Amino acid sequence: MERSTIVRVHEGLHARPATRFVKLAKAFESDVELVKDGKAVSAKSSVKLMLLAVKENQEVTVRANGADAIEAIEALIGYLENPKAGLDDGEAHAPANDAGKEAAPESQSAPAAPAEANGLRGVAASEGVAIGPAFAHFPPDIAGQGRMLQADEIAGEIDRFRAAVAAVQARMDRALAQDSLSAGDRGIVAALRDIAADDSLTGEAEKAIKGGNDAVSAMITAASTIAADFSAVDDHYLNARADDVHAVGRQICLVLLGQDDVSLENISQGAILIADDIGAWDLARAPLKRIGGVVCGHGGATSHIAIIARSHGIPAVLGLGDRINALRTAQEVALDGNTGQVIIDPDAATCADFAGRVEAAAKERAGLAAFKTVTPKLADGKVIEVAANIGSLEEIEAAQEAGAMGVGLFRTELLFMRHMHLPSEDMQAETYAALAKAFAPYPVIVRTLDIGGDKPIAGIEFPEEENPFLGWRGIRMCLDRPDIFKRQLRALLRAAVHGNIKVMLPMVSDLGEVRQTRVLVDECAAELQAGGVPHATFDLGVMIETPAAVLIAPALAKEVAFFSIGTNDLTQYIMAADRLNPTVAKLNDVTNPAVMSAIELTARAGVAAGIMVGMCGEAAGRPDLIPAFLEMGLTELSMSPASIQRAKKTIMAMAAGE
Ligand code: PEP
Ligand code: MG
Numbered sequence: 001m002e003r004s005t006i007v008r009v010h011e012g013l014h015a016r017p018a019t020r021f022v023k024l025a026k027a028f029e030s031d032v033e034l035v036k037d038g039k040a041v042s043a044k045s046s047v048k049l050m051l052l053a054v055k056e057n058q059e060v061t062v063r064a065n066g067a068d069a070i071e072a073i074e075a076l077i078g079y080l081e082n083p084k085a086g087l088d089d090g091e092a093h094a095p096a097n098d099a100g101k102e103a104a105p106e107s108q109s110a111p112a113a114p115a116e117a118n119g120l121r122g123v124a125a126s127e128g129v130a131i132g133p134a135f136a137h138f139p140p141d142i143a144g145q146g147r148m149l150q151a152d153e154i155a156g157e158i159d160r161f162r163a164a165v166a167a168v169q170a171r172m173d174r175a176l177a178q179d180s181l182s183a184g185d186r187g188i189v190a191a192l193r194d195i196a197a198d199d200s201l202t203g204e205a206e207k208a209i210k211g212g213n214d215a216v217s218a219m220i221t222a223a224s225t226i227a228a229d230f231s232a233v234d235d236h237y238l239n240a241r242a243d244d245v246h247a248v249g250r251q252i253c254l255v256l257l258g259q260d261d262v263s264l265e266n267i268s269q270g271a272i273l274i275a276d277d278i279g280a281w282d283l284a285r286a287p288l289k290r291i292g293g294v295v296c297g298h299g300g301a302t303s304h305i306a307i308i309a310r311s312h313g314i315p316a317v318l319g320l321g322d323r324i325n326a327l328r329t330a331q332e333v334a335l336d337g338n339t340g341q342v343i344i345d346p347d348a349a350t351c352a353d354f355a356g357r358v359e360a361a362a363k364e365r366a367g368l369a370a371f372k373t374v375t376p377k378l379a380d381g382k383v384i385e386v387a388a389n390i391g392s393l394e395e396i397e398a399a400q401e402a403g404a405m406g407v408g409l410f411r412t413e414l415l416f417m418r419h420m421h422l423p424s425e426d427m428q429a430e431t432y433a434a435l436a437k438a439f440a441p442y443p444v445i446v447r448t449l450d451i452g453g454d455k456p457i458a459g460i461e462f463p464e465e466e467n468p469f470l471g472w473r474g475i476r477m478c479l480d481r482p483d484i485f486k487r488q489l490r491a492l493l494r495a496a497v498h499g500n501i502k503v504m505l506p507m508v509s510d511l512g513e514v515r516q517t518r519v520l521v522d523e524c525a526a527e528l529q530a531g532g533v534p535h536a537t538f539d540l541g542v543m544i545e546t547p548a549a550v551l552i553a554p555a556l557a558k559e560v561a562f563f564s565i566g567t568n569d570l571t572q573y574i575m576a577a578d579r580l581n582p583t584v585a586k587l588n589d590v591t592n593p594a595v596m597s598a599i600e601l602t603a604r605a606g607v608a609a610g611i612m613v614g615m616c617g618e619a620a621g622r623p624d625l626i627p628a629f630l631e632m633g634l635t636e637l638s639m640s641p642a643s644i645q646r647a648k649k650t651i652m653a654m655a656a657g658e
Helices: 014-026 048-053 069-080 099-103 151-178 183-196 199-210 214-232 236-257 278-286 305-310 321-327 348-371 391-403 413-417 425-439 474-480 482-498 511-530 547-551 553-557 567-575 594-609 625-630 641-655
Strands: 002-006 031-036 039-042 059-063 124-126 129-137 271-275 289-296 316-319 332-336 341-345 385-390 406-413 443-447 501-506 541-543 562-565 614-615 636-639
Touching: 014 048, 031 069, 031 332, 039 048, 048 183, 048 199, 048 214, 059 069, 059 316, 069 474, 099 614, 124 305, 124 541, 129 348, 151 183, 151 199, 151 236, 151 541, 183 236, 183 443, 199 214, 199 236, 199 614, 214 236, 214 289, 271 321, 271 332, 289 305, 289 321, 289 332, 305 391, 316 321, 321 341, 321 562, 332 348, 341 348, 348 391, 348 641, 385 391, 385 641, 391 425, 406 425, 425 443, 425 482, 425 501, 474 482, 474 511, 501 511, 501 562, 511 541, 511 553, 541 547, 541 553, 547 553, 547 567, 547 594, 553 562, 553 594, 562 594, 562 636, 567 594, 594 614, 594 625, 636 641
Parallel strands: 129 271, 271 289, 289 316, 385 406, 385 636, 406 443, 443 501, 501 541, 541 562, 562 614, 614 636
Antiparallel strands: 002 059, 031 039, 031 059, 124 316, 129 332, 332 341
């Protein structure tokens, strides 16, 4: 018997909802299949189910055959029609590998540039300088025995294989039982465990063993076959599951071979970790306190590796691509996480230079620690808020440790890029509420989605554009997609109940954009009111990052609660110099008089209207520029957590007339 329905499971049957669906199906004796577009797969295999790529709002049929077919269909249809199915814990949202890897922009501030004479240049992903012995982490490829088994060896080989699978599952269960595992890491391990437990992968391998292959060869072949299926699906989240399948296959092979993967446990104090790619899970459980720096072939400024490195204060240069191979045999490595420079086996002069910089940085850090709890004030008593720029909840701790007086820029892009589908209103509300609670009573300024065709995300179709930086991005895209925008605005209204949430719009170039947003905010508030959902109002501000916004700043100031100057984009648009193009890097200079006068015009308009003027571009953390910005009338500066104490010190020195 069979029954059809429209799938309402939020985000469809991706990893966790698929696994839960399978668990439910397995509770019934009947054979159960799920059918989509004429293709039927067993509902008892999560890999097969994921490969069916069932999305929210698609029609599917549940087919069951057996003694309890009616009950099975009832239960499974009920599951498919429940939007919240599979979303009742922290694991549901975390993809199983480094999602930043496939979705992060190459860099938000420092582009990868060609090799230099004395080394390499990659993405400056976590600031600071480091020099130390190289710790190369390039796990070797695994190979099977390459001989066919005799018939009487097959049963034993299958037993050996099953024991290896059980050992890997048990290891993952142990990891999941650890309290120290963060919610994000837990999601990563849970998804890998699902794959390890799936009959598709192990069944495929057992078939190959029965055909005479040794277990390691069989596992490698099975993983490659299933990974190829994932790679072929037209969905970038599912494509990334191919890496998970390989990762699980590798773990099983290592147990079969009696080997351990090269462990990060042995990294020596201050060593520089060199890897082509390193899973966020591997890095998170590595002895982070001992790691002096990280250099990787993969990754960008917003990848999970970058986030972990930043939140632990580890300098990192990522995204070197194949050039990482030049570091495989390095003895010593120096890196500059501010510029993206990596030097292999530096000469004596470079060593001395880096050692001096590391020492100076350590001394500076120690001296700056006293400013953590300082509330900086100008000579007239005016408090200057020194806040943090962050992009994920994982960075809260680093911001608090630094003494951030709230968040001046929460980039919401990562939230959208990390997942296979657009994040739900509930999930967004939880995230923004967690931020509001963490920093209350200080404000948390959440920037609405600032994304365009240069960093596409699953769930939004971007047109091909000649100039994505001048195209359908930020507030422009959001206003054209009220379904996405209103979900975010509703989540923000809900989160505002929990603290001091403010909201700002990116890429504003026209008054109408603010007015249209207000209409949507009012609509959202009315919807929440009608549904009896607790919510509160928030201050609405704009980023000033286009020349148009500067020129209409006096009019804008009458309609918004605050300005936040985005010097990264403002500089590129004022100077007509692409911020990612190293060839025009010289023009991309915030100190150019054209940019400084745009900042001053903005400040003047904001001060005249009596609204707060802040800055959240990189320039906000520059001690050489802070006095000029404060003289212009800025009262809030938001920056990466690592710059906060230095900025507070600069303000205090200015107030003291130094
Ligand atoms: C800016 O443009 O200055 C800014 C802070 O935004 P982003 O760097 O995210 O574009
Ligand atoms: Mg910007």
